[in-house]
Amino acid sequence: MGSVLCDKCALLFCKFKLRFRNICKEVAHEIAVFFTELAKCTCLSTATPKRRKRRASNHLVLPLLKTVESPLPVSFMEPLMSLLLSTHPDVQKTTCLSLVNLLVKRNVCEELVFEMGMLPPLLEMIRGGDPGARCHACACVTMLASSESNSDALVSEGVIPLLVLAKSYDPQVQQNAAWVLLNLTQSVRSRRVLCRAGAVPVLVVLLQCSDSRVQFYGCSALVNLAADPEHHARLLHIGERYLLKCLLTLMCSPVHKNACQACKCLQILCRNVVVQDQLLELDYVWPLKMLLSSSVLECVQSALRLLSTLTAHPAFHEVLVSEGVFDVIGQMLQHHRSSCDVIVHSCITVHSLSCTCLGQQALMESECLPGLLRALVSPVTPVEALIRLTSCLYHLMSFDFGAVLSGSELETEVMRLSARTEETRQLLSMTGILPASFQEP
Known part of the structure; x- marks a missing residue:
C-alpha cells in the first residue's frame, strides 16, 4: 500500500524523528552527567554503592513527582512512602510538597495514601519535623480530610493524634495542629468527625492559650462548628457556661481579629434559646460596650452585628x-x-x-x-x-x-x-x- 503522505509531510516526519532522537540522546547524556557529579559529592561518599544508588534514585523521583500530570501508578507510591520515612529534612520537605501536589492535581487518591500508612509519618512531621516539612505535612493532612470514604481512618489515625498535638507545650507544634483542625472544620462531614472524636473541649481550651494565633485558629474552628445547629449541644455541654465565658474574655483581647472572631461566634450561637438564657446570667454588656467604643472599625462592626442580634x-x-x-x-x-x-x-x-x-x-x-x-x-x-x-x-x-x-x-x-x-x-x-x-x- 502506498503512503498517504505527500512528499512534504513525509519530509517533516523524518526531520521530527531525527530531532526527537537527538533530544533523547541529550537527555540521556544529561542524566549520565547528573549521576557522575552526584557520585562525587561528599554527602554520598560514606554510603555503600547500593545506598548511594538508592539515594540518587530517590532524588530523581522527587523532581519527577513535581511535574507528573497523569494518575500515578501504585508502584510509584512505594518509593514515596520510603522517602516520607527519611530523617533528612530536605527529603521530608520535598516529599511532603510532592505529595501535596499529587493530591491537589488528583494524581493519587486519598484512599491509597491511607491504605499505604502515610498518615502516621505525616503526623510525626507535624510533631517534630523540619519547619518546612511541618507546613507541607499540615497541608497533606488537610487534603486527606476531603475524602468522603476515610471518616473512620481519619478519626483513629488523624484527628485523635491531632487533638493530642493541639495540647502540646511546643508553640509551633500547637500552632500547626490547631491550623489543621481549623481546616478540618471547612466541610460538614469533617465537622461531624471532629465532634465525634471529642474536638470541642480541646478547641474551647485553645481560646485561653497564650499564643494569639492558636486562639484565632481555635475560635475560627468553633465559628464553623457553631454554624451547624446540630453541634450546639456539644458546644454547650461543657459545664458552668465555660464556652461563653471564654468567648466573652476573648472579646477583650488586644488582638483585634481574635476579638472579632469571638463576637462572630457569639452572634451565631445567640440564635439558640439556651445560649440566650445562659448569656443573660453573665456580664456580656461590658466587653460589648468596650468594642463599640473601639477606634478600629472592624471591631465596631463585629460588636454591632452581635448587638443587633441580641x-x-x-x-x-x-x-x-x-x-x-x-x-x-x-x-x-x-x-x-x-x-x-x-x-x-x-x-x-x-x-x-x-x-x-x-x-x-x-x-x-x-x-x-x-x-x-x-x-x-x-x-x-x-x-x-x-x-x-x-x-x-x-x-x-x-x-x-x-x-x-x-x-x-x-x-x-x-x-x-x-x-x-x-x-x-x-x-x-x-x-x-x-x-x-x-x-x-
Whole structure:
C-alpha cells in the first residue's frame, strides 16, 4: 500500500524523528552527567554503592513527582512512602510538597495514601519535623480530610493524634495542629468527625492559650462548628457556661481579629434559646460596650452585628438600655458614620430597643438621637445607608417626639441642620422630624 503522505509531510516526519532522537540522546547524556557529579559529592561518599544508588534514585523521583500530570501508578507510591520515612529534612520537605501536589492535581487518591500508612509519618512531621516539612505535612493532612470514604481512618489515625498535638507545650507544634483542625472544620462531614472524636473541649481550651494565633485558629474552628445547629449541644455541654465565658474574655483581647472572631461566634450561637438564657446570667454588656467604643472599625462592626442580634430578643432589652448602650451608639456614630454597616446595624438596634417605654425614654435622654440626625445630613454617610436611617427616624416619630424637641438643645440642632441646604431640609421633612414652623426657609 502506498503512503498517504505527500512528499512534504513525509519530509517533516523524518526531520521530527531525527530531532526527537537527538533530544533523547541529550537527555540521556544529561542524566549520565547528573549521576557522575552526584557520585562525587561528599554527602554520598560514606554510603555503600547500593545506598548511594538508592539515594540518587530517590532524588530523581522527587523532581519527577513535581511535574507528573497523569494518575500515578501504585508502584510509584512505594518509593514515596520510603522517602516520607527519611530523617533528612530536605527529603521530608520535598516529599511532603510532592505529595501535596499529587493530591491537589488528583494524581493519587486519598484512599491509597491511607491504605499505604502515610498518615502516621505525616503526623510525626507535624510533631517534630523540619519547619518546612511541618507546613507541607499540615497541608497533606488537610487534603486527606476531603475524602468522603476515610471518616473512620481519619478519626483513629488523624484527628485523635491531632487533638493530642493541639495540647502540646511546643508553640509551633500547637500552632500547626490547631491550623489543621481549623481546616478540618471547612466541610460538614469533617465537622461531624471532629465532634465525634471529642474536638470541642480541646478547641474551647485553645481560646485561653497564650499564643494569639492558636486562639484565632481555635475560635475560627468553633465559628464553623457553631454554624451547624446540630453541634450546639456539644458546644454547650461543657459545664458552668465555660464556652461563653471564654468567648466573652476573648472579646477583650488586644488582638483585634481574635476579638472579632469571638463576637462572630457569639452572634451565631445567640440564635439558640439556651445560649440566650445562659448569656443573660453573665456580664456580656461590658466587653460589648468596650468594642463599640473601639477606634478600629472592624471591631465596631463585629460588636454591632452581635448587638443587633441580641436586641432581636426582648429578654436583653432592659439590661442593654439600663447599661447605657444608647449613649455608646451616639458616641460611636461620631467616628464611624461613613460606614454603611455601622449605620444599618445602629438603626436595627435603636429600632428594637425603642419598642418599650423605658427604651423610648432612654433614647430621648441619650446622645444617640443627635448622632442619628447628624449621620442623616453628614456628607460622608453612604447613600445606601440613608434609606435605613430615614426609616428608623420615621419610626421614632411615632413617639411624642415633638414634645421632646420643643425647647431642647435638640430643637436647636434640628433648626441648624435644616438651614444647611435644601436637600437637608427635604430629608428632615421626609422623616417628619422637622416641625411645620421650620420647613420654610
